[in-house]
Amino acid sequence: MKYMIMMFGDQGTMMETQTPEWIKDMIEFMQKLDGELKEAGELVDGQGLADPTQAKTVRISNNVPVATDGPFAEAKESLAGYWIVDVSEERAIEIASRVVEFIQAPIEVRQVMDAPPDI
Amino acid sequence: MSTGSRIEDLQRALAPQVLATLVRRHGQFDDCEDAVQEALLESTVKWAEEGIPANPRSWLTTVSYRRLVDQWRSESARRRREETDVIQRSAGGRASDRDDTLALLFMCCHPSLSVPSQLALTLRAVGGLTTSEIAHGFLVPETTMAQRISRAKQRIKNAGVRFDLPPEPERSARLRVVLHVLYLVFNEGYAASSGLELHRTDLTAEAIRLTRMLHRLIPHDGETAGLLALMLLTDARRAARTNSDGLLVPLDEQQRTLWNQDEIAEGVALLTRTLGSVPLGPYQLQAAIAAVHDEAANAEETDWPQILALYDVLERVSPGPVVTLNRAVAVAMVHGPRAGLALLGTLETDDRMANNHRLEAVRAHLLELAGEVVGARDSYRRAARMTASIPEQRYLALRAARLG
DSSP: OEEEEEEESOHHHHHHTSOHHHHHHHHHHHHHHHHHHHHTTOEEEEEEOOOGGGOEEEEEETTEEEEEEOOOSOGGGSEEEEEEEESOHHHHHHHHHHHHHHHOSOEEEEEOOOOOOOO | OOHHHHHHHHHHHHHHHHHHHHHHHHOOHHHHHHHHHHHHHHHHHHHHHHOOOSSHHHHHHHHHHHHHHHHHHSHHHHHHHHHHHHHHSOSOSOOOHHHHHHHHHHHHTOTTSOHHHHHHHIIIIITOOOHHHHHHHHTOOHHHHHHHHHHHHHHHHHTTOOSSOOOHHHHHHHHHHHHHHHHHHHHHHHHOSSSSOSOOHHHHHHHHHHHHHHHHHSTTOHHHHHHHHHHHHHHTTHHHHBOTTSOBOOGGGSOGGGSOHHHHHHHHHHHHHHTTTSOOOHHHHHHHHHHHHHHOSSGGGOOHHHHHHHHHHHHHHSOOHHHHHHHHHHHHHHHOHHHHHHHHHTTTTOGGGTTOHHHHHHHHHHHHHTTOHHHHHHHHHHHHHHOOOHHHHHHHHHHHHHTO
């Protein structure tokens, strides 16, 4: 089963409110986790997203798609990064729990849709 | 050297020559390219088992030709061939390997291709890398890269691009595109524009190999020599550019004993040969600036007035906001941070620099030098939000956090 483990908020705000020591620990934690997931053959993909202030939103305006800067609204609702792991639900929650313990912010675990089972 | 790496070196060196021979004889760049890739794969297995044949080049040419014939046996493929055969074949005549490899490079860097396609096709057809290796280098799925390469080949076919050296009036403009493609391959490996890892050394090594090959083919072209020197003088600092935690280390804090002296010597020698003998181009000037940095025993001994003089020339030869940005650092080092900040101010209204994290990062650095702690911290933070590179974001966030 594949699961997407999603972090929200923006790293910018997170890093602005933390000490250099915490930032260093966070970097080490993330590198270690990525390494472990790769090593274990569990990691499918993992990416961090650039800050939401750099994003564009495309929406229909007068019947044509128009791109504008942002969203700047609630940054904590913005996707900040994700891992896709090929594991059991139990293990996905275990991985997410480790991250939550460190960043002290909620994380969403969603199953990736799949082909129907053979039998 | 192990047999495996000897085989690989040989394959990579012969790949463009064998491909060019086939294209010259039979036309059909796309089919020939597939055939050569198959022959390369076969040779990996065969040569490892039975040893490298006495004439590896003719071995590869023969096997590639057989694979090509296999493809043509399919009826629909033959029909396709008959329709387009005349278009792609070159004007004929026996060309040298030198011209062949150059023609191949020009073809892969044809202006009708998108930049990502130019990069991918150059690495496969000239570099002899497999689709999977290229996909890995650019961090995209293999199927995506396979599709990108096959689309690029289709486009070359549809555009009726001839397998020949471009005529003289176009040639220097076309060479600039080739150099730019090689420069981008290097940068992709060195700066890793996105993702977690800072270096993808496979790509930097390949860019250096291909540029060195091009330099051998056209040794009197100053900009090709300049680009090779620039790559070597930049790559020389790779080991010092990150610390053991994987964090970025700025130039002035790098441990210079880790710099690769062989690469520095080669880069400097290249520059010495070409500087003064040919009109100066932007790659030579950037390489000359890199050489001044590399030749300083420590950060304090850096010859900033010399660097500033080189940036002044660079700004005349190839003006642009990125050059101004770098010159501002040199101005700050020679005339003080205030003077550098004043020059940065002229970039405020430049649309090309809007939302550019480097402008903000340089400003932060100069404000820090000027002792403006609060302003510097805010600029580092803004730059950290703007960059799309994780290692850079971490570096900038740490710089900000250090200022409290």
